[in-house]
Amino acid sequence: MTSSDIRTRFLKFFEARNHRIVPSSSLVPANDPTLLFSNAGMNQFKDVFLGNERRDYSRATTSQKCVRAGGKHNDLEQVGRTTRHHTFFEMLGNFSFGDYFKKEVIPWAWELITREFAIPSEKLYVTIFEGKSTPPDDIPRDDEAYECWRALGVPADRIFALGMKDNFWQMGETGPCGPCSEIHYDMGIAASDQGHTDCKFPCDCGRYVELWNLVFMQFNRDEQGVMTPLPKPSIDTGAGLERLAAVLQGKLSNFETDLFRPLIEEAAALANVEYGANHDADVSLRIIADHARSATFLISDGVLPSNEGRGYVLRLIMRRALYHGQTLGLNEPFLYKISSRVVDMMKDAYPELVQTAPHVAKAIKIEEEKYAQTTRIGIEKLNEAHVVLDSGEVTDFATWMTRPPSGRRQLTDTTAPAAPSTLGYIRGDDLFTLHDTFGLRPDFVEDMVKNYGLTVDRDGYEAEMQKQRERARASWKGAEKKIASPLFLKLAEDGKSVFDGYTQTKSTNCKIAALVVNGQAVGDVQAGAKVEIVLDHTPFYAESGGQVGDTGRFVAPGTDHEVAHVQETYQPVSGLIVHKAVAREGLRMGDVVTAVVDAERRDATRRNHTATHLLHAALRKTLGTHVKQAGSLVAPDRLRFDFTHYTGLGEQDLLDVEDLVNQHVLANEEMQTQVMDLDAAVNTGAMALFGEKYGDHVRVVSVGDGSYSRELCGGTHVRRTGDIGLFKIVSEGSVAAGTRRIEALTGTGVLDQLRRQTKSLAQASEALHAKPGELIEAIAKLSESEKKFRKEVDAQQMKNAASAAGDLVQQVREIKGVRVLVARVEVTDRSAMRQMIDDLRGKIQSGVIVLGSVAEGRVSLIAAVTKDLTAKLDAGKIVKQAATYVEGSGGGRKDLAEAGGKNPSKLDEALQALPGIIEQML
C-alpha cells in the first residue's frame, strides 16, 4: 500500500463517519505565538478545544504537516541515525469536539487498523492509563477504555496500563487534559536496536512501535492543579504516517518507505554513491532526504532562512543537510534538486506546494550558495586556528599543514580507520570562534583536520558554548514582558469601550466611565491634570495593528469648549480604549462629553493604512506569494512595512510595486468592510496575519471586489482608493536576514517631499549656475575639472618641492659630524613635503632634515633621519620637541616623523631652536 493510499484511506474512513476533511494548517502556527512550528494535528483546533472558538462541524479528520526541531525536545541529532526520527512528518488524526467519545473512537481505530489496513491483531498491543492517586492528582484508572478494548476481543494480556508519562496528556500546566490509549505494533526481533531476541512489551528497544495515540480530553485542570470533568469531553488522535507506511510496506525503517526512498536514491545518484554500501554515507543520505522535506515544506509555508526565530531553525536544518552533502562530495548546489523531488511526491496531498515551487527552489539555491561562501571564509580562518601538539608545542593550522610529512604524517599513513591517537588538537576556544563567528561546524572542522593527524578539543568548545548560552539567558531575563496593570484588567472586566469611529470622527453623548491618575482610579480631576480617560464609547482609534492611536479633544456637549486635550490613545488591555489627556476643566466620573478626533491627522493616517494594504498586495503580485507581513507602522506622516523576502529589491522591482499601487489608487476603487466569522473570511481568501490572534468575528477589509487585496484588519481606511492621492516609496532596506523594510508616503506627504526636493534642486542649480535638467552634467564636469586641477596642483607642488630641495641642499651644515638641514618651506601639501624630504634625503645621503611650513593657520613639521643614523637620532623625538614651540605635538618612526602645531608665529623660533635640540641628542 503506498503512503498516498494510506493517507487517503485514513481520511476517507473518517469522512464516511461524518467527519469533515480539513486541510492541514500551515507549519507556522496561525494563532499560537508560543509554538515554533505546528507539531501535532490538534494545533489548529486548540482554540476549539479550549472553547474559545466554534466551527460549523464537530468532527474533523486531517493529515497535518508537522515539524519538530529546535525547542525543548530537540532530537535533531538523532535524525538519520535511527529508523524513526524525523524533522518533518505527517500526522493523521481524527477529532471530536464534544461529540463522540471513547465508545466510538476505540472501535473505529481498531477497525481501521485491523480491517482497512489489515494489520494482524496478534502483532498489536494496546495501552491504557493506570491512574494516579498521589496528591494533588486523584485520577482513576481508565477502566472505560479497558472495557472498550476487551469488547473488541483484545486479549487481557495484550492490554497494558501505563503511567502519567506515557498515557496522560495535557495541553499545558492548566486547561484540558485526559488519559490516552495507544496502539503499538510488534516489528519483530529484527527491529530491536539492542539485538534483543525475546524481549517483552513494552520494551523500548525499537521492536515495539507506537502506531496511534488516542487522547481522551475529559478533564480541565485549574491553577491549583485540581481536575474537574469537562461537560463535553473531546477526542484528539494522532498516527504518524511514516510509521504506518513502514508497517504496511513491511519495512523496518521509515526511511525504506516510498516517502523517503526516492529522495535517498536521488541524493545518492547526485553524489554518485550507492545507498547501503557505507554506514556513514547512508546516514548522510537519510539526513539529506529528511531535511529536504522540512526545508521544502517550511519555505512553502513562508519561512525563510534567517538568523533568528523560525528562520534560524530552518537554516540550521538546511545547513546540516548541506554539510552532509559536502561529506559526500556534493560541492555544487544540490538540495534544491531534491526539494523539487519532494514537491513532485507530495503535491497531490499538499497542492500548495505547486504554487510555491519556483520560490522554494530559488530560496534553497540561494541558501546553498551562501553556505558555500561561509564555508570558504571559515576555512581561511581555520588556517589561523591554534594547534596544540601532544609535545606541548603550539602552532597554527596553516603552518602545521606545510610541515614535511615526516613531521606529522606517520599516523595518518596507518590505514586503520579508527585510530584514536593523534598528534595534537585544535584549541577549543578557536573551535568555538570558528563556529560562533564564522559558521564552521565543529564536525566539519574535525573532518578537515583529521587527515593531518589532528583532532578537536570538544570540551573546550562546549565550555565556551555554555558561557554563550548563559550570556543569552541572563540578558533574556531583563526583557520580561510588561504585565498589564490590574486596574486596567478590572476596568476591562467591568465593561469594554465601544469603538464607533470607523464611520465618524466625532461622537456625542460619551460618558466618562473611568478616570485614572498615576495608575490610580479617581472620582474627579482638576483642570490641568494629566489623566487617562475611559469612555463608554469613543471614535478614538487606539494604537493597534501598527496603526498609531488618534489624538484630538473632548468638548462640552453642544459647544466648542474644550474640556480635555487627548494626546494619545492606546489599549492596555484588549477592548479597553484609554485616552491619555490633559484636563482643561475639572472632570468627574459620569460626565458626558463630545469626543472629537483630530480629523486631519486621522485622514492622513487612513491614507497610509489603505496604502499599506495596497503595498502588501503589490509586493505579493510582484515578488511572489512568499511575501508575508512581518511588521507595520501606520502613522499620519509615513508608513513603514516589513515583509519576508530573501533579497533586496531591485530598482525595477520598486518601480513595478509603486506603479501597481498607484494604478489602484487612480482606479479609485471603493473600499469594502465586512464583519464575518474567521472561517468564512479565510475561505474568501482574506489574508490573515502571521502571529495575530483573531476573535470569532473578524473584520475584513477589501479593495473593490477584493480580488486584488482582502485582509483581516481592524484599522481605519479611506472610502475610495483615490483618497490616497499618490503613493511614493522613499526607502527600501533590510531589518534582518530574510526581512525587508519599505517606507513610503502618501497624499500630502508626497507633496511635501516633492516640494522639499524641488527646492533643494533649485538651490543646487543656482549654486552651480546650471539649469535643473543639466545638473548631472554640470556636476560631472565640475568634479572632473576639479580632479584635473587638483592633479595639476599636486604635480606643480611636487615639482616646486624638488627644485626647492635643490636650493635647500646649500643650507646644510654640520653638527658634531652629522649633516643637518633645517628649513622653512612654502609647500602646503603634506604629501608634497614628504616628497621633498625624500628628495633631500637622497641628496644629502646621510644626515637629518627638518622642514616646517604653514598652511591654513596651522604649522606642519616633518623630520627625517637617514637609516645609518637612526641608532643615534630619533626623528620622532626631534619633531616632538620642536612641536612644543608651536603649541603642538607629534611623533612617528625613527626615520620619518611628523608634527603639527597651532601657533604659526612661533615656527621660526622652533626652527632656530632645532640645531640645538639635535646637538643635545648627539
Place this chain on the structure above:
RNA sequence: GGGCGCGUAGCUCAGUUGGGAGAGCGCGGCGUUCGCAACGCUGAGGUCGAGGGUUCGAAUCCCUUCGCGUCCA
C-alpha cells in the same frame, strides 16, 4: 532579545604602539610573437560603508548608524 566578526581598487583580500593606502587577479597601452597563451615594461582605477568625536595627525582608537555574515535564546 544577547554576543562575536566583517565592510579598503572591478573581484579576492593585506594593512600592529595612530605618522607615506598596498598586493594578487582583472582591465588599458607598449614590447616579445605569424597569431594566441605565457612573459616583460607601463598605466588607469580609492568619499578606506556613512556620520560624529578624540588627536598636531585616524583606514587604524571611541560613539552613533547602515549593510552583510555567524552563533546562542
